[in-house]
Amino acid sequence: MSGFKVVIPARYASTRLPGKPLLDIAGKPMIAHVCERALAADAAQVVVATDDRRIFDTVSALGIQVAMTDPDHQSGTERIAEVAEKLGWQPDDIVVNLQGDEPLIPPAYIRDVAAALAGQQQAGIATLAAKIHDADEIFNPNAVKVVLDKNGYALYFSRAPIPWNRASFPEHHVIGDETHPHFRHIGMYAYTVGFLRRYCSWPASPLEGVESLEQLRILWHGEKVLVNIVEQTPEAGVDTEEDLWRVALSLGQV
Template sequence: MAHTYVGRAVLAVIPARYSSSRFPGKPLATLDGKPMLWHVYQQCMKAQTITDAVVATDDARIAAACTQWGIPSTMTRDHPTGTDRVAECAQKPEFRDYAGYINVQGDEPFVSPESIDAVGLALRHQCGGTIAAVNAYCDLHEPAEVCDHNVVKLTLRTDGCALAFSRQPIPYPHTSTRLAYCRQLGLYGFTPSGLHAFATTLPGPVERAEGIEMLRLLERGLAVQMIKVSDTGIAVDTPQDLERAQAFIEHTRVDRSEPSGNTRNLV
């Protein structure tokens, strides 16, 4: 796909592993007749700041499915995190010359191309600068999610970079009960030097405790620029989430078939 956006080349990498405690084989789960990875790849290629996109996997079944569906893929070793897989991909000769790399989660079939572009544009501006990574976030509106340990919260520095990430509610409402909370999204952009720093540094004590990849950079004193976007949509973590995603597609399809005067906004 040819893009018209003028700028430095950015590669979207979609890390994919077959094993999952909650949903084995999730990247190949069928969504509207196609593997979920196919939908993620299509969203990446709609983004104007993305030059190319590739699936990075250690599983032959996923690689075979990518070949079947015309999705570029590359084999990697097994890794503890998706970003470690992106870092290995970036060291391959065919991928070394990109100015930036965006880790796009393989379980978000509705990830917004506009959100990818927001991260990609900020990443292009930071190449050669002092920022190691760019991470998307959005406002957190649901009270239940503030205390949900599966939702990563964050606080910001005055310059818009990340101050802290935690699965606990931050900031703690010590003097106020009316606080605005922010949610980290699984859309990470890295400069080559930032990605190298991540891959060559062992997880620190806070990252090990929280299980949040971006803390590896913060613990090393590296800056992570935060970019506010709209929520990227339904993340598929379980078979029940897949059912929700299929229902969303079907509702959207019905929506588009309605006369323009009766169109409902389900997004």
């Protein structure tokens, strides 16, 4: 898969870690590690989208393309759509949304989600999921679950334990077998530029407000989401000081 683009939304504001994209990990800012992952995925173009001059200047000094975007955007998806318009990308161009706090994301996953979208015609968006092997994860509301149809398109996303195994829950918490596995959603997306334009024209849906899951807007408005299954859930991104230390350990730099 070649020819896809990666946009990395990066905001300075963060409740728990202000200036998160610029925090040092193993001698360089976190955003530099994320950009390296995107470049290692062989993307045709990598762009950081930010609303902060400090991030803009840091990324520019790295030699990575960066775009200033409207500070009033409500989501990274809206920020990516603005970049696509500014750079004149075409409706069929594929764009991967790579979060700026994911310095450990496997480059293969970036390629996988882009290739999955390119390999079908029914959906304008693709995402990733991995099979759940830990029963406690099914009941963890911070682990978003997804249920698929027979062709690999999402039926629903939820923080609840779906599908509900009537024979095993809640007393035994038995992991589903191959006939009804549980999948954890991985929040990486590939879109066509045409889909991004449609998405940004839609109002928020009641379901996404209830679950606090933006992707439910897509299902609410009647469009498909392709879900590509990968081998395992990647390591979590950076939200706390402890996460910074964990990521440095993973990179073998501590």
